[in-house]
Amino acid sequence: MRRWFCTFLVATTLVLGALHAQANMLDMFGVSSRSQGMGHIGTSSAKDFSALYYNPALLVWAPDGLAVEFTHGYANVSVVPWERPLGYDPPQYDLRLRGRSSETEIPSLFGTMVGFNTSLGTDFLSAGVLAYLPASGVGNLIGRYKDEREQYFTNQVHFELIGERLQTQSILFGAAFRPTKWLSVGLGCSYAFDSNAVAGVYTPNVTQPGNVEIALEVEQDTVLALIGGIALDLGKGMRAGASIRERQGFHLKGTNLVQLHGMEGTSDYLIQQPMDFFFHFAPTTVNLGFSYSGERFQVAADGSYLRWSDYRDAMNKTTNFLDTLEFGLGGELKTWGAKTRLGFRYAGSPVPEQTGRNNYADNDRLMVTTGIGGTLKVLGTKLGLDLHIQGTFLLDRKNAKSVPATLVACSENPNVICDENPELPGLQTGNPGFPGFSSGGFIVTAGVTTTWLF
Secondary structure, rough: OOOHHHHHHHHHHHHHHOOOOOOOOOHHHHHOOHHOOOOOOOOOOOOOOOOHOOOHHHHHOOOOOEEEEEEEEEEEEEEEOOOOOOOOOOOOOOOOOOOOOOOOOOOOOOEEEEEEEEEHHHEEEEEEEEEEOOOOOOOOOOOOOOOOOHHHHOOOOOOOOOHHHHHHOEEEEEEEEOOOOOOEEEEEEEEEEEEEEEEEEEEEOOOOOOOOEEEEEEEEEEEEEEEEEEEEEEEEEEEEEEEEEEEEEEEEEEEEEEOOOOOOOOOOEEEEEEEEEEEEEEEEEEEEEEEEOOOOEEEEEEEEEEOOOHOEEOOOOOEEEEEEEEEEEEEEEOOOOEEEEEEEEEEOOOOOOOOOOOOOOOOOOOEEEEEEEEEEOOOEEEEEEEEEEEEEEEEEEEOOOOOOOOOEEEEOOOOOOOEOOOOOOOOOOOOOOOEEEEEEEEEEEEEEEEEEEE
């Protein structure tokens, strides 16, 4: 019976996931070639539709435009488990569906972004919309166990904050109002969904669990995460900004109601199997930025606080993740009619060292970026053309498991390596992360943004 239930659960999750999810491609790499080429910054320096993400208050200073951006990435990353010592295999460990192995790939990083912003014919009001759509794997939702239970599925340790999270769509919209010459305020939303599913399952013959009848009911609720910001024009080329993005994710919950033919009138007739998943968590983020612009250049810096302590993993479980800080610095220099850009960004990992039962793989990240852009006149129309390239380095990390002096059963303590067979002497564990694992690598992304300025 477990076999058909798992098959149904996975199928249901993929169907729903293909429709609705919340993206983090923007959080990882940024928005618009200009901002991405300057170190993924823009809280005080965004000058186009990217203000919707970085700070919607900046929309009032952005020229009207319709932009299309294409991005592509190549990843060379890995999570490598250390060699298992002898004497720790639980019974029949060699008969698992999959042997223990490393993870060396993440999904494709190719997508298209469309942005539009307009002043609505005023000098004090502006609005815009932004949409990102990956080219493949839209809305992939994959739930994995982070402890020894994963030995029965992929039998791998997986990256927690990159991977399928980078393959989901995103829709943002917002507006800005400038009550005075030096002050602007903005408000926007990130648009996503929650889903509640009830699956009625009827088994005509309990001896043939693969033959079932399924009726599916799905309710979907709109979830709007707020994005707010302010921007101050301090004069003499100086500008300051602050923004906040509310936490968001995709919550999939529901129940399977299983009716077993021939068991009518007994307590075994109706089986209720709950589902509760949480995918693509994006933390509440507070951003501060400052920029200075001269006649031929601009320099800008951003700092961000991310509340990762609220993190929910795919199984909707709380974690001991830590709040983090990110810093970015970038510059733009105008030479011979073009603008050359350079920047870097550092993001610390919210995941503490994985010494116990859980296997959340994640790394500190260092990003180095560059780009070039300018404005062309084509048939009397002004077109902006910007290119960027980013190198994101996952700083090498090692996680060594700690075996407690007193062994505990797996149901007793989720924070330490547990004994899957307490009745046998010594420690038996099939945990994919035991006795430890390493992770690291790099990701290179590049893109081009074309903007029709009107």
